[in-house]
Amino acid sequence: MxxxxxxxxxxxxxxxxxxxxxxxxxxxxxxxxxxxxxxxxxxxxxxxxxxxxxxxxxxxxxxxxxxxxxxxxxxxxxxxxxxxxxxxxxxxxxxxxxxxxxxxxxxxxxxxxxxxxxxxxxxxxxxxxxxxAEGERDPEYSESFRAHMRKGDVQAALNKGADDEGGYLAPTEWDRTIIDRLSEVSPMRQIADVQKVGKSGFTVLINQGGTGSGWVGETDARPETTTPTLVAFTLGNGEIYANPGATQQMLDDSEIDLESWLAGEVDTEFAEQEGAAFVAGNGTNKPAGFLSFATGGVNANRNPLGAVEVLPAAGAAVVTEDELLDMIYDIPSSYSAGARFIMNRKSMGKVRKLRDGDGRQLWQPSSQAGQPSQLLAHPLTEMPDMPDMTSGALSIGFGNFKRGYRIMDRWGVRILRDPFTAKPKVLFYTTKRVGGAVIDPRGLRVLRHA
Structure with missing residues (x-):
């Protein structure tokens, strides 16, 4: 520590x-x-x-x-x-x-x-x-960026970040700060696979198997066997924005750390929007949440490997130890090493009361720094955007999200300084393109209440 x-x-x-x-x-x-x-x-x-x-x-x-x-x-x-x-x-x-x-x-x-x-x-x-503890990679551009954010001056060093809309790519250090803070706030970013991409879409080749084989003697002929089938699965992305504002006089006169303030405003808005989309987004102008890939969801037929399997819970607002064990042992053993439970805080409160046949709690708190709480010997992540335990809800998820769900960050946060729209305020129109989808549903399970 x-x-x-x-x-x-x-x-x-x-x-x-x-x-x-x-x-x-x-x-x-x-x-x-x-x-x-x-x-x-x-x-x-x-x-x-x-x-x-x-x-x-x-x-x-x-x-x-x-x-x-x-x-x-x-x-x-x-x-x-x-x-x-x-x-x-x-x-x-x-x-x-x-x-x-x-x-x-x-x-x-x-x-x-x-x-x-x-x-x-x-x-x-x-x-x-x-x-x-990396230092600044481009001090000249970073300093020009700060000057432009405060005064609106366009310097020669800043032109390399310009586009035809008048926006500017934030310096590497500022962009990294945003990603750092989003990683802190968004639970899905902590447990899923996160990749940076440089294009509007990202294509994954999925191996559907089909490789043939056979037993032969020492001198037997070895005819050609069947080859595996590869299917392309294209993941899109959406654009998320924030538009905080400050008066020009405050920018001129105050001693605030403008970058820190703006990063704080942006990460709050981005994290709340991302968190909801990674869980239940429909994929239209936003990431496709993993619940949308569950059987019966809007994206259930999108992945060539099938839908995320749904297991039943007998109660409309409760869960039992046997139902949690069914989730654990229903995924293939190759996915179990990195598997974890996810649920919201209300569901965690109910699960915390569960005990096994010997009277021991199924949930165990952290015992040392760096160790998450445990449920039936598996890590448990609090996911605020998961549904409550109610009739028909998909309240609990389990599986290897590092292998199952991918987040795509289009590299670069873009900022447009707008002193005209809301005078006397200067608006900082900030955008980021991000996508997400289930790439391997075989190691994920969700629980649906009766």
Whole structure:
């Protein structure tokens, strides 16, 4: 959990100080709320804002992480003890409201503390995956870009990023920062395969098998056998945009870090839109979510390898251990090594209460930094855009998403500085092209409630 002094300096925009207070072994639910109002442009004088749903962690936050993990283990033990009390009350047909309130409070605390661990792990993983302490690759262009964003001056060094619409490609460092922050906020980016592409589409050749073979003697003839069939599967992409604005006087007079502020505004909007599309997008001007490839979905017939198989849950709003085990053992063994569960927070709350025949919880919290929570010995990722456990819903996914789902990033974030549309504000029209689709449905499963 510790970085060198050079890495600490480079990671300053990614790993902010831990500001969340642990009160009674609980993190503030507000730290994880997705309903926080959009930040006002008048708050730009403050430090760069963090994306919603993110708990900031220092680069040297090993002590803080140790405290969080310690409190998580304590609350988890209290959770199990309180659940045992509730079980006794149910057996005696008695419901103590005090015990119920205590149980709900500890349950919320466990959720918040586990979310803090998951977000800290995501930040560190994003930092390591995207270059760490690399310096600026093109200082001249970066400086010209900053000047243009603030004053609108077009310098010769900036022309290499120009196109016929007057937009400019953001410098490599700024583009990398956006990808870093999206990796922190979007759970699908953390578990899926992410590739950068330079064209509007991306074609995958899928091997449908069909290679023939046979047994022969030493001198027997060896006729030609059948060859495998390759089918092209083309993945498109959509365009996502953000359009934050600031007055020209504020840009002229303030000492704000314009790039950090703009990156904070953009990653918040992009992450929320991407997260929903990667899960349930229909593929029209947006990524095709993996649920849309499930049997009966709008893209069920699109992949040459077939649809993502759907397994049934007998209950309309509950799930059992046997149904979760069916998901685990229904995928081929070659996909199981990297397989994980995904579900939203409400579903996690229900699954946390499940116990096996010996009374042990099926869900286990993180025990060390870098380790996710576990469900039946498989990692569990919280996916806010997954449906709740309701009648007919596809509430739980399981499988190897690194092999099953691919995200395509068209390289380069494009920015158009617009001082005319909303005077006296200057708008920064920012676009990014991204796509996503299931490329191998054989290692993915989803659960549908009755």
């Amino acid at each position: 510790r970085f060198s002094p050079t890495q600490k300096g480079a990671s300053r925009t990614l790993l902010q100080p831990l500001r969340t207070t642990l009160a009674n072994s609980r993190l503030s639910p507000r730290a994880f709320s997705k309903s926080e109002p959009r930040r006002s442009i008048m708050n730009m004088h403050s430090a760069p804002a963090k994306p919603r749903g993110i708990v900031a962690v220092r680069a040297d936050a090993s002590g803080d992480m140790k405290n969080i993990l310690t409190n998580l283990q304590k609350d988890w033990q209290a959770y199990k003890d309180t659940q045992a009390e509730k079980d006794k009350e149910v057996e005696n047909r008695f419901d103590d409201v005090v015990t119920t309130e205590k149980f709900d409070r500890i349950d919320a605390s466990v959720s918040d503390l586990q979310a803090a661990v998951d977000q800290a792990n995501a930040k560190l993983a994003a930092f390591e995956m995207n270059g760490g």
